[in-house]
Amino acid sequence: MNKRIGALALVAASAVALAGCSGGAGAGTETGSQGDELDSLTGVIGSKDFAEQYVLAYITTELFRAHGADVEANIDLVGSTNVRQAFENDEFLGYWDYTGTGWITYLGETEPVQGAEAQFDAVAEADLEQNGIVWLEPAPLNNTYALAGASGTLEDLGVSTLSDVAALPADEQTFCIESEFSTRDDGWPGLRDAYGFEDSTALLDTGIIYTATAEGADCTFGEVFETDGRIPAMDLTVLEDDQEFFPAYQGSFTVKQETLDEHPAIADVIGLVSPLLTTEVMQDLNSQVDVDGEDPEDVAIDWLTEQGLI
Known part of the structure; x- marks a missing residue:
């Protein structure tokens, strides 16, 4: 638990400095550049096999690149378990997952925790303690x-x-x-x-x-x-789940503690985008892919540009 608190504290500790160097649209010295905090970061961003995950993987890839990283997205794996295994095997440096999936599928719990905040705290603490995996502060979206x-x-x-x-x-x-x-x-x-x-x-x-x-x-x-x-x-x-049967499935970027220790700015860069990813925003982005047939990479880049993040 102490490690998790320390990891999450990185966000608050450096938020002001990061905001100063990102500065919104057009602040970078190069096209799409927002800073060089991640200039030593290389690797692959993972994804599950559906539109929302594709969009999130490309959002993360493009955002990391704008802050100096040399990363690419891999959207080829099928199934939560396969993606998680690839992540644990260091094939991915990180990917977006969901708190309910982490709690039930990976950690083997059978009873969901009621309340989104309580569910996040439970999975974040347990996964860090058992597997050394950090769940960064979640987006408001709930893909339950x-x-x-x-x-x-x-x-x-x-x-x-x-x-x-x-x-x-x-x-x-x-x-x-x-x-x-x-x-x-x-x-x-x-x-x-x-x-x-x-x-x-x-x-x-x-x-x-x-x-x-x-x-x-x-x-x-x-x-x-x-x-x-x-x-x-x-x-x-x-339909309203009035008995609150379903657990919360908040989206959170997951990364190994050792990776975060080496590249603490990952938490800060994710912190720029995570609060913007509401359920309504994701519905719109997903609709552009699933209904309108647009390419998820294009959807991600256009949205990041509209937000002034690249």
């Missing part, structure tokens, strides 16, 4: 699991919470979910038992779930991720 329905359908049914759904007749409780969600401790088995849902599910690929839910073809309700840009694009509405 959720159930959603077509907005018009929810209005017709008169439901806005998951408890409302549980009170519906059995034939109106139909759910589209993906295979991983169907077996996770923080997925369907626990959710079904917590709310008393009917066990009427259709297993679909993630992308198809959004379309099927919007059309009401295979199900009335579908499993979604709250930062997914297809939620507003397809006029879906997320």
Whole structure:
């Protein structure tokens, strides 16, 4: 715990100095340059295999480059476990992960911690103590699991919470979910038992779930991720998890303690971007990729430029 406190203190200790050298858009002496705090940093930024992760990897890569690093992004690995293993094997110098995933998938906990701040503190302390991995201060975004329905359908049914759904007749409780969600401790088995849902599910690929839910073809309700840009694009509405079953999935850049000790400015540079990454911002960035078909690297560069960060 002392190491974590020391690592996080680096952000506050040097924030003023870093702000002075970054200075906003156009402050660098070269095109896109904001400083040279990371001029000795080299390596690869990792990513999982979906749009949000691609965008976050490119945001980090371009931001680090603007501060002097020689880094590139790798978006080729599939699955949380594979990316985490590559990180632990030093194939990546860091990547963005989610507090709920860290707690349940990597640390093997079965009971989520209620409350975003408490969940972050729990995973950050445990992962540092057990594995020497630092979770930098998280972004406001919460890419948690959720159930959603077509907005018009929810209005017709008169439901806005998951408890409302549980009170519906059995034939109106139909759910589209993906295979991983169907077996996770923080997925369907626990959710079904917590709310008393009917066990009427259709297993679909993630992308198809959004379309099927919007059309009401295979199900009335579908499993979604709250930062997914297809939620507003397809006029879906997320149902309130009024019993707070799902853990928080705040995004945080993860890095080994030894790497942070050698390059403490990593925490400061991430601190420039992390507070800006809200759920609504990520929905918009994800929508540009998943709905509009834009390249995630272009989306990342355009957004960083708009923010005056490169």
